[in-house]
Amino acid sequence: MDTLVQQVATRLRDEGGRMTSQRRLILQALEELGGHPTAEEIFRHVSRQSPGINLSTVYRTLNWLEENGFIAPRWFEEERRRERFEPAVQIARSHHPTPFHFRCRSCNRILEFADPRMEEIVAQFERRSGARVKDVELTLYGLCQTCAKTESLSGTSPHHEGFIR
Amino acid sequence: MDTLVQQVATRLRDEGGRMTSQRRLILQALEELGGHPTAEEIFRHVSRQSPGINLSTVYRTLNWLEENGFIAPRWFEEERRRERFEPAVQIARSHHPTPFHFRCRSCNRILEFADPRMEEIVAQFERRSGARVKDVELTLYGLCQTCAKTESLSGTSPHHEGFIR
């Protein structure tokens, strides 16, 4: 049990599912793309290998992978309707390795980080509220190092290029 | 300059806009509803007063209020497409009074909280990454006190009622 495809195949077999060529391609796309690709991006990637594949197949597969803990979706503010799926690099972990994100409002670059102090913040909230916290979503928005520099040079934001998506 | 309607009217006048009966109703709805209403909920609320009002008018007004810093949108995970607007209780502040949220996955109740330690977490991220952080979004998900109790009594979640929406 090593590659993503194999792990998924095993889980699939356990519940009477089938490993198909489409699912194999989508899993490879997740590994090759990394980062936080959208369903659309994954679709375009697999379409190069296999032009016949359908967008709804991508959605169905992504949903199954999510329900089975292989990937996790993320949402970033204005992108109201776009889902970005965590790469399936750390498989079968329900929690993200470095769960927190920073997103540059100028170039859309995403940085990941972790901070042990979050744990105490959550613990205190639980004590005070009586609630039981299962998941934590922390996202910072602003300008990445590169964009912050460009910004300060040219006065009011010239919306420079260098986009990631 | 005291009520929300008056503040908005002033801003409107400053930029050649007009205070309409529809906008007045929507602003009253924001005050009366409080919490984190959706566009749809605001629409239903104003429709009771004035059945002729149109959903797109609600959206257009909400967008204008957002662009002008009177309200702020929030997104909560699975509700992929629903926007919840912060009430306009604290007007003309670009930052939310208590910026962090907890949302119960069982009853959808939302609790708000603040924690001064977040500031140091953000500051450290800025130092290490070189990025400039403008906004912080922290959302916790889990079970509120009430739902946590019910849950523990009855074994596997019976998805009890008492919904907020």
Next chain:
DNA sequence: TAATTTATTGCAAAACATTTGCAATAGACA
């Protein structure tokens, strides 16, 4: 107060991301 200007509205249609019903296809297993 009436006329003028044009921002705003209601309406219907479009946009956009995602889901779903269904008949055809193709994995898995005997």
Next chain:
DNA sequence: TGTCTATTGCAAATGTTTTGCAATAAATTA
């Protein structure tokens, strides 16, 4: 190789938000 049925492709539906446009009504002017 044949059987069973999970999965696919396709087209249509869904749910939310936006947009074009002619009609309406705030605000300003005469």
